[in-house]
Every structure is written in structure tokens, then in C-alpha cells.
Amino acid sequence: xxxxxxxxxxxPGIEFKDNxxxxxxxxxxxxxIIILLSIITISPIVLILSKLxxxxxxxxxxxxxxxxxxxxxxxxxxxASGDIIPGGIANGITGTFLIVIxxxxxxxPIGIITGVYLYENPGKRYANLIRNLSDILQGxxxxxxxxxxYLWVVINVTNGFSALAGSVALAIMMLPLIVRSTExxxxxxxxNIKEAAAALGVPYHxxxxxxxxxxxxxxxxxxxxxxxxxxxxxxxxxLLTTLGSSFINLDVSKPTSAVPLLIWNFYNDPNMINxxxxxxxxxxxxxxxxxxxxxxxxxxxxx
Amino acid sequence: xxxxxxxxxxxxxVSLFILIISTGILASLIKGAMPAFKEYGLxxxxxxxxxxxxxxESYGALPFIFGTVVSSVLALILCIPLASSTSLFIAEYYKxxxxxxxxKTMVDLLAGxxxxxxxxxxFYVxxxxxxxxxxxxxxxxxxxxxxxxxxxxxxxxxxxxxxxxAMVPNELKEAxxxxxxxxxxxxxxxxxxxxxxxxxxxxxxxxxxxxxxxxAVTMLIGNANVIPKNIFSTGNTMASLIANQFGExxxxxxxxxxxxxLLLFAITAVVNASGKFIINxxx
Numbered sequence: 001x002x003x004x005x006x007x008x009x010x011x012p013g014i015e016f017k018d019n020x021x022x023x024x025x026x027x028x029x030x031x032x033i034i035i036l037l038s039i040i041t042i043s044p045i046v047l048i049l050s051k052l053x054x055x056x057x058x059x060x061x062x063x064x065x066x067x068x069x070x071x072x073x074x075x076x077x078x079x080a081s082g083d084i085i086p087g088g089i090a091n092g093i094t095g096t097f098l099i100v101i102x103x104x105x106x107x108x109p110i111g112i113i114t115g116v117y118l119y120e121n122p123g124k125r126y127a128n129l130i131r132n133l134s135d136i137l138q139g140x141x142x143x144x145x146x147x148x149x150y151l152w153v154v155i156n157v158t159n160g161f162s163a164l165a166g167s168v169a170l171a172i173m174m175l176p177l178i179v180r181s182t183e184x185x186x187x188x189x190x191x192n193i194k195e196a197a198a199a200l201g202v203p204y205h206x207x208x209x210x211x212x213x214x215x216x217x218x219x220x221x222x223x224x225x226x227x228x229x230x231x232x233x234x235x236x237x238x239l240l241t242t243l244g245s246s247f248i249n250l251d252v253s254k255p256t257s258a259v260p261l262l263i264w265n266f267y268n269d270p271n272m273i274n275x276x277x278x279x280x281x282x283x284x285x286x287x288x289x290x291x292x293x294x295x296x297x298x299x300x301x302x303x
Numbered sequence: 304x305x306x307x308x309x310x311x312x313x314x315x316x317v318s319l320f321i322l323i324i325s326t327g328i329l330a331s332l333i334k335g336a337m338p339a340f341k342e343y344g345l346x347x348x349x350x351x352x353x354x355x356x357x358x359x360e361s362y363g364a365l366p367f368i369f370g371t372v373v374s375s376v377l378a379l380i381l382c383i384p385l386a387s388s389t390s391l392f393i394a395e396y397y398k399x400x401x402x403x404x405x406x407k408t409m410v411d412l413l414a415g416x417x418x419x420x421x422x423x424x425x426f427y428v429x430x431x432x433x434x435x436x437x438x439x440x441x442x443x444x445x446x447x448x449x450x451x452x453x454x455x456x457x458x459x460x461x462x463x464x465x466x467x468x469a470m471v472p473n474e475l476k477e478a479x480x481x482x483x484x485x486x487x488x489x490x491x492x493x494x495x496x497x498x499x500x501x502x503x504x505x506x507x508x509x510x511x512x513x514x515x516x517x518x519a520v521t522m523l524i525g526n527a528n529v530i531p532k533n534i535f536s537t538g539n540t541m542a543s544l545i546a547n548q549f550g551e552x553x554x555x556x557x558x559x560x561x562x563x564x565l566l567l568f569a570i571t572a573v574v575n576a577s578g579k580f581i582i583n584x585x586x
Binding site: 030052239 | 306307309310311313314315317318320321322324325327328331332335384385386388389391392396406408409410411412413415416417418419420421422423424426427428454457485486487488490508511514515516517518522542545546549550560561564567568571572574575576579
């Protein structure tokens with residue numbers, strides 16, 4: 001501090017204030033606030049998961065996976081006699097798998113091929129247009145895609161609510177995610193592998209199928225898994241397209257249930273409230289498992 | 304024709320799907336919205352009435368545009384202190400430490416929670432808290448949904464911010480430290496000015512997410528088809544209205560709901576495009 005007092009004498013017009021104590025205090029206070037707010041940020045996920053586990057665990061048993069959802073009368077009698085609600089969510093589980101598998105069958109090939117196209121033609125104006133459009137598609141609210149599924153498939157193709165309509169809506173949600181992740185992973189494939197193949201006279205389509213896709217396989221898989229986990233919990237578009245069903249249905253042209261739709265039904269029926277926690281626990285477990293697998297693949301690749 | 308040209312043709316043809324789907328969505332929404340816009344003209348956007356009673360039908364989008372914008376902006380305001388603190392924690396204070404990666408994983412988990420589960424949690428856990436604080440009678444309303452939306456968009460707000468904050472060159476920070484700056488001063492004078500546009504872009508994209516959220520909002524906003532009086536009163540958003548009323552809709556009502564979907568599509572597209580525009584300028 002001594003040298004500073006000299007400074008003060010040199011420039012008489014400027015008054016020097018030693019505020020280092022205040023500055024250090026502010027610095028420590030700010031760090032404290034950052035840590036506090038960070039803890040607040042992660043507390044919801046802890047609270048949500050613990051709530052689901054505590055309240056949902058009791059309902060999960062063999063029946064939960066093999067029986068269809070009970071009707072409101074069955075639930076009411078069970079509650080009245082103090083039992084746990086009978087039945088399960090088998091119609092939702094099979095429906096979710098059906099809808100998501102069809103959506104994947106639509107979205108994965110188109111997404112990967114479009115991603116390869118964007119990678120192969122980076123600077124073209126048309127490619128930029130496709131890239132921007134896929135960014136816009138990624139931001140379209142899921143409920144709007146539900147309406148699209150309704151207008152395109154429910155009205156014109158299946159003449160009624162159907163699993164296919166839900167799959168189309170979910171496929172449009174998955175498509176931009178797969179396109180962009182394919183392009184990004186392709187960029188990471190070393191150029192010289194491709195050149196080596198080309199130098200050996202390997203035809204263009206074989207370079208893509210035999211070189212590009214295998215060497216970026218883990219990246220493609222990660223993108224696909226994340227895209228699936230993103231649509232797995234979607235409720236809003238299914239409400240407008242697949243409607244729901246109280247039976248196990250594997251016909252894509254018929255109304256079909258799904259786990260999120262069942263949660264919505266349980267939520268709206270006072271007798272079924274106990275089932276919402278176990279169904280939510282199952283759904284969130286499925287989504288998080290896919291996420292964790294995808295993150296593992298990324299982590300392994302970066303090693 | 305040789306195989307290389309066939310392959311290129313195939314790649315190009317498949318890439319057309321994106322173009323067809325995008326224009327198809329826009330065309331279908333415009334076509335479906337036509338009857339409503341023909342009936343009401345641009346009054347559809349500024350009319351505050353939504354009355355599906357037969358004989359006195361009248362549809363206007365204003366309460367829902369208002370509810371959507373207010374709840375999303377409020378969510379963003381609530382989200383910013385939380386998301387920016389988390390980003391600084393992960394990308395600055397505890398950069399590359401175990402605790403930062405745990406925090407990051409937990410924030411990522413937030414993105415994996417389905418909207419309907421957020422809704423349930425909001426209904427059974429958050430709503431009673433709002434009631435006991437005396438903020439509103441039933442606990443439903445703009446404020447309750449904004450809190451849930453804020454939690455939902457945190458992962459979207461932080462992921463890009465983390466990257467741009469971590470990318471601020473060490474030389475700049477070291478230069479400031481060597482001049483005697485405290486960490487707080489380095490954050491506000493060096494890191495934030497350098498990472499500003501990336502941080503802004505990530506918040507814009509997070510806002511885009513909030514605008515289109517449906518289920519959690521439907522379960523918490525109270526679904527009152529009027530312009531909310533204050534942030535604690537009930538209201539409705541565009542997405543939530545569609546989810547509620549699409550089931551039994553036909554004729555003019557159906558067309559009005561599709562018109563609302565078109566407006567929602569336009570709003571989110573503009574918000575997302577401006578976010579992407581800033582990101583593209585960055586790289």
C-alpha cells in the first residue's frame with residue numbers, strides 16, 4: 001500500500017481509495033452466490049427422481065409389465081379394499097415401442113443419408129438451405145407436429161387415429177437431430193481413410209457404406225439414441241394422433257396407447273392417481289438409460 | 304450412368320425430404336388456417352375472445368399469444384441467474400474438476416425428464432408450495448408454469464454457454480489477473496464481454512424451447528382462455544390450448560386451432576432463427 005500513497009501525491013487531482021477489502025469481499029460473496037444458485041439448479045432433478053422412486057416403486061411388479069391398464073372401476077374397488085391397484089401398463093409399453101420403432105424406421109435412413117449429403121457438399125447453397133431448414137424443423141414445437149400428423153396421416157391415410165400418425169410426427173422430430181449428428185460425426189472421420197479407399201479404386205457408394213459409416217458408427221449410434229430418447233417421453237403429439245387404446249395393439253393403422261398417454265389418462269382419473277408415479281418412473285428410467293448409454297459411447301470414443 | 308453419379312443422385316434425392324417436409328408443414332398449416340383467417344382476417348390475432356359455444360362462436364388468439372410470451376419470458380428471467388451460475392461453476396470456477404462433471408451430468412438429466420413428468424411434479428409438489436405461500440388460491444397460473452418452464456430450459460441455456468465460457472482465451476484472463484483483478488472482475492470484465500454473443504444465443508434458443516412446451520404448461524397454467532391480469536393469475540398458452548381443445552374440434556374451431564399452430568410455428572421459427580444467426584456469426 002505504501003507505493004500507492006506515493007502515487008496519490010503525484011496526481012493530486014485523483015483521489016485514491018483503497019477498496020481492496022471490499023473487492024475481496026465482493027469476490028467471495030459472488031463465488032458463494034454462484035455455488036448456492038448451482039445447488040438450487042440441480043435440486044429439482046434430485047427432488048423429481050426421489051419423488052418418483054419413493055412413490056412409484058411400490059407399484060412396480062410383474063403385473064406392471066404384463067397386464068394392461070385397469071379401468072377406473074377396478075381401480076376404485078382396489079382402493080376401497082386397501083389393495084394396490086391391479087393391472088399394469090403393458091398396452092402403453094408395447095404401444096410406445098411400436099410407435100418409436102416405426103418412427104425410427106422412417107427417420108434413421110433419411111436422416112443418415114441427408115447427413116452424408118450435407119457432409120459431401122459443405123459449401124453448396126442448396127446444402128446450406130437444407131441445413132437451415134433442418135435447424136428450423138428442430139425448433140418446431142412438438143404439438144405443431146402433432147397437428148401435422150393429424151392432417152397428413154389421420155385424415156388422409158388411416159382415416160382415423162393411428163399409431164402410424166404418431167410415428168410420422170415423432171419421425172419429423174427425430175429427423176433433424178439425426179441429420180445434424182450424422183454430419184458432425186462424418187466431419188470427424190480422418191480425410192486420409194477416405195482418400196486411401198478412393199486411391200484403391202473403391203466406388204463412391206462403397207466408400208460411404210464400407211468406410212464412412214463404419215468408421216463413424218459410434219457417433220451415428222449416439223445421435224440415434226439421443227434422438228429416440230428425445231421423443232420417447234413426448235405426450236402432446238400423440239394426444240392428437242394415436243389417441244390411446246385400452247388394449248395391446250400392434251396394428252399401425254389403429255389407435256394405440258403409449259406410456260406417456262397412459263400417464264396422462266391416469267392423471268385425469270382420480271382413482272388411478274397411484275399409477276402415475278410408477279409409470280413415470282418407468283418412462284424416465286427408459287429415457288435416462290438411453291441417455292447414459294449414448295453418453296458412455298461418446299466418452300469411450302473420446303478416450 | 305456410372306455408379307458415382309447414381310450415388311450422388313440418391314443422396315440428393317433423399318435430402319429433398321427435408322425440403323418437402325418443411326414446405327409441406329407450412330403449406331398444410333396455411334391451408335388449414337385459411338377458413339379462420341377468411342372469417343376473421345387479421346382480427347384473429349388481436350381479438351381477445353375465445354368462445355366455442357355454438358351460435359355465438361368467436362375465436363381470437365390474443366390471450367394465448369399473450370400467455371405464451373409472458374410465461375416464456377418470465378421463465379427465461381427466472382432461468383438466467385440459475386443457468387449462468389451453473390455455467391460459471393462448470394466452465395470457470397471448477398473447470399475440469401470431478402464436481403463440475405457431476406453437476407453437468409445432473410443438468411443433462413434435467414433434459415431427459417419428459418414434459419408430462421415435469422407437469423406431475425409441478426402439480427403435486429410445486430403447486431402446494433405456491434398455495435401455502437399465498438401467491439394464488441389454487442396454485443395454478445402463469446407464475447407456476449414459468450417456474451417449471453425455467454427448470455425445463457436450464458439444460459438448453461447452459462450447454463452452449465458452458466462451451467463459449469470455457470473457450471475464452473486464458474491469456475486474456477491471466478492478463479487481467481496480473482493487473483490485480485479479482486475473479487469477480489475477471490468474470491464481468493473479461494469472460495462475459497468475450498462470451499456475450501454465445502451466451503445470448505443460448506438464452507434465445509432456450510426461449511424457443513419454452514414457447515413450444517405443452518404438457519407441463521397445460522397441467523399448471525389453469526387453462527383460462529382470457530388475458531391474465533397478473534403473473535399469479537391463470538391463463539393459457541397457444542400450445543396448451545391446442546392440446547386441450549383439439550380433440551373435439553371441427554369446422555371453424557379446428558381451423559382456428561390450426562391458425563394458432565401456424566402463429567406458434569412462426570414465432571418459434573423467428574426466435575430460433577435469430578439464435579442460430581448469432582451462432583453462425585460466431586463460427
